[in-house]
Amino acid sequence: MSKFYIPEIGDTIILTEDWNFTLHCEDRNLSLGAYLGYYKQHNLWVPDSVPRMRKIDYEVEYPSYDDYKRMGYERHQQALREAEHANTEYVKFWEDHKKWCIKCDKVGKEALSVTLKSGTVLSIDRIYIRKGAQEYSSISFFAKGLGTVNVYTGVFNPDRNAKALRFWAKLDDCNNITFKKS
Numbered sequence: 001m002s003k004f005y006i007p008e009i010g011d012t013i014i015l016t017e018d019w020n021f022t023l024h025c026e027d028r029n030l031s032l033g034a035y036l037g038y039y040k041q042h043n044l045w046v047p048d049s050v051p052r053m054r055k056i057d058y059e060v061e062y063p064s065y066d067d068y069k070r071m072g073y074e075r076h077q078q079a080l081r082e083a084e085h086a087n088t089e090y091v092k093f094w095e096d097h098k099k100w101c102i103k104c105d106k107v108g109k110e111a112l113s114v115t116l117k118s119g120t121v122l123s124i125d126r127i128y129i130r131k132g133a134q135e136y137s138s139i140s141f142f143a144k145g146l147g148t149v150n151v152y153t154g155v156f157n158p159d160r161n162a163k164a165l166r167f168w169a170k171l172d173d174c175n176n177i178t179f180k181k182s
Contacts, residue, residue, distance in 0.1 A: 005181075007124045012144075012182035015120045021173035023112045030151050032143065032167035036114055039152040041101065044108025053100040053155050058089040097155065121145055121182065125166060137171035 007013070023029055023036070025045045038045040039052060062083050068076040084090050116122075126140035142164040151160050 007127070009124055009126065011124045013122050013124070013177070013179040014182050015116060015118050015122065015177065016180055017118050017178040019116045019120075019177050021114060021116075021169045021176070023114045023167065023169070025108075025110055025112075026168075028140065029167045030153065031149060031162035031165040032114075033112070034149040034151045034162070035143075035146055035165050036112065038112065040154075041104040041108060044104060044110060045112050046104045046108045050104060050107055052152055053097055055155050056089060056093050058087055058093060060084055060087050060090055116143065122179075123164070126168070129171070134171070138168045139171065139174045140166065140168040142166050 023032060023045075025033070025040055025043050027040070030040055033040060033045055037048045039048065040046070060083050063071070063076060063079045067079065071079060121144040123142040123144060124139065125142055128139070129137045144164050146165055148161050148163050149165065151162050153160060
């Protein structure tokens with residue numbers, strides 16, 4: 001018979017058996033997704049085998065705020081679009097971006113079935129339980145000692161390195177963890 005255990009934030013556990021769970025495509029799961037060879041595009045996990053879209057440098061000469069006051073909203077919006085369409089690099093970037101998104105949509109997955117191996121060290125980062133909304137009940141963890149990964153955070157954001165891989169799992173999945181306290 002087991003004892004009931006509710007961890008404190010910061011408690012550390014060690015998996016004593018492989019843990020299978022669903023990794024949902026959400027920003028807080030980016031680092032573990034990167035560790036597993038995926039990056040996030042919209043709400044889909046895309047395998048690293050699909051090259052990432054990179055931002056290019058382009059300059060668009062937008063109308064100023066003074067122009068906005070003089071032109072009014074509708075004319076200013078039209079002037080913004082005209083400035084963008086006048087820049088061939090800007091237009092090409094967005095055409096390429098649209099093609100890339102379509103490619104990602106074809107191979108992407110909303111969620112991944114993943115396994116963390118026995119011996120993995122997990123630190124409890126957050127516990128979220130909400131009465132009447134069990135679908136949101138989850139625990140956030142830091143998986144320690146798995147190494148450093150480069151996390152792709154999107155076309156317009158710089159990549160970042162992550163050492164402790166932060167992620168969350170639904171409470172139903174967390175109830176299947178076999179562990180010992182560290």
